[in-house]
Amino acid sequence: MNDVSEIRATLQTVTARPKDRPMTMPGKFYTDPDYFEWEMQTVLKSGWHCLGRTGEIPEPGDYFTVQLFNEPLIVVRGDDHKVRVLANVCRHRGMPLAEGKGNAKRFVCSYHAWAYGRDGGLLRAARMDNAGFDAKSCRLHEFNTVIWNGFVYINLDKGAPSFLESAEELNGLLENYRPDTFRVVHVAEEIWNTNWKCLVENFMEGYHLSVVHPQTLHGYTPTGLARKSVSGPGFTSYAANYPEGIPSRGLGSPDLTEEERKRSTLFAVFPTQVTSQAASLLVSISIFPLNAGQIRVKWTMSVHGDDLDDETIEQRIALWSEVNREDREKLERMQVALNSAHAVSGPLAGDDLEGTIRDFQLWLAERDLAMDPQPHAAE
Ligand code: FES
Ligand SMILES: [Fe+2]
Numbered sequence: 250m251n252d253v254s255e256i257r258a259t260l261q262t263v264t265a266r267p268k269d270r271p272m273t274m275p276g277k278f279y280t281d282p283d284y285f286e287w288e289m290q291t292v293l294k295s296g297w298h299c300l301g302r303t304g305e306i307p308e309p310g311d312y313f314t315v316q317l318f319n320e321p322l323i324v325v326r327g328d329d330h331k332v333r334v335l336a337n338v339c340r341h342r343g344m345p346l347a348e349g350k351g352n353a354k355r356f357v358c359s360y361h362a363w364a365y366g367r368d369g370g371l372l373r374a375a376r377m378d379n380a381g382f383d384a385k386s387c388r389l390h391e392f393n394t395v396i397w398n399g400f401v402y403i404n405l406d407k408g409a410p411s412f413l414e415s416a417e418e419l420n421g422l423l424e425n426y427r428p429d430t431f432r433v434v435h436v437a438e439e440i441w442n443t444n445w446k447c448l449v450e451n452f453m454e455g456y457h458l459s460v461v462h463p464q465t466l467h468g469y470t471p472t473g474l475a476r477k478s479v480s481g482p483g484f485t486s487y488a489a490n491y492p493e494g495i496p497s498r499g500l501g502s503p504d505l506t507e508e509e510r511k512r513s514t515l516f517a518v519f520p521t522q523v524t525s526q527a528a529s530l531l532v533s534i535s536i537f538p539l540n541a542g543q544i545r546v547k548w549t550m551s552v553h554g555d556d557l558d559d560e561t562i563e564q565r566i567a568l569w570s571e572v573n574r575e576d577r578e579k580l581e582r583m584q585v586a587l588n589s590a591h592a593v594s595g596p597l598a599g600d601d602l603e604g605t606i607r608d609f610q611l612w613l614a615e616r617d618l619a620m621d622p623q624p625h626a627a628e
Contacts, residue, residue: 276592431551499529499556
């Protein structure tokens with residue numbers, strides 16, 4: 250059996266265990282380059298990936314660029330206000346059309362000046378002396394896109410399952426917060442030397458909160474108050490409850506109950522988005538896997554209305570930058586150790602603290618089998 254087959258078989262074995270005897274996956278799951286390639290062709294390629302917030306591009310012509318695996322993308326708001334995700338690849342000879350972010354009336358290629366509209370249609374191509382040239386057939390490719398709660402998702406695989414097929418429970422959990430109305434106040438990108446699944450698991454478990462974040466999070470969301478919340482096909486969540494008597498962090502939506510105001514809801518939309526929803530603050534991380542041991546992290550912070558003044562927003566950005574630094578430091582050191590022959594499968598904590606990791610394993614195992622039902626036969 251090769252390494253990929255062995256890891257796939259281990260994933261099935263681990264997830265077949267009884268719920269009260271959960272186990273971690275061995276280090277290879279997070280470090281093996283061939284297994285990463287397998288994931289690229291299966292669970293990652295067929296997944297819905299969050300690229301950012303619609304609020305990053307509020308006006309027609311506003312755009313940002315992003316790279317998802319091999320695909321350079323332009324996320325742009327059209328004259329019809331619709332958000333589209335277009336291939337950032339010129340239909341002439343393949344030059345990228347845009348960089349960074351900005352506002353464009355049209356996207357003019359820097360190589361031979363073909364010009365595309367905000368909807369990806371080719372508007373102009375000078376000096377094209379070619380009897381077979383048809384401008385209409387030279388549109389930029391438009392990707393399958395879903396907007397959910399103000400987040401932009403795309404899927405690279407036309408045959409993929411639909412986005413969050415049965416997420417009523419997750420929608421119910423978030424509904425009163427009105428995440429769609431939150432406005433973006435901060436966007437940042439970093440490269441982290443960790444496996445993509447390690448960041449999903451790290452963000453989604455409350456076990457480490459008081460240990461890794463003693464100054465930044467422990468006071469608000471201590472490990473001891475973490476409780477598993479709803480999960481389903483393609484998502485999981487937990488509640489990071491606040492201790493009694495903690496000062497309010499902004500009221501948030503008028504629809505919220507007192508109970509909802511007293512916790513942060515951390516949820517993952519598998520495979521690559523992890524998010525913390527609080528009354529007035531919404532922090533989301535999109536993970537862009539680069540190789541088995543490296544990811545690009547894009548994180549956004551959004552706030553509810555005018556709940557927080559500018560100074561408080563600056564403090565929150567600084568706080569979350571520090572929280573991310575604390576997590577990154579742990580994950581980058583762990584990634585090195587996960588290469589060890591002794592990074593073997595071990596016990597996970599119970600449902601409230603690490604049940605979300607088991608949910609993630611179960612989803613990965615299910616997707617793995619759906620993509621190829623014979624793990625032992627894989628080469
Ligand atoms: S590659 Fe874009 S115009 Fe030639
Ligand atoms: Fe953390």
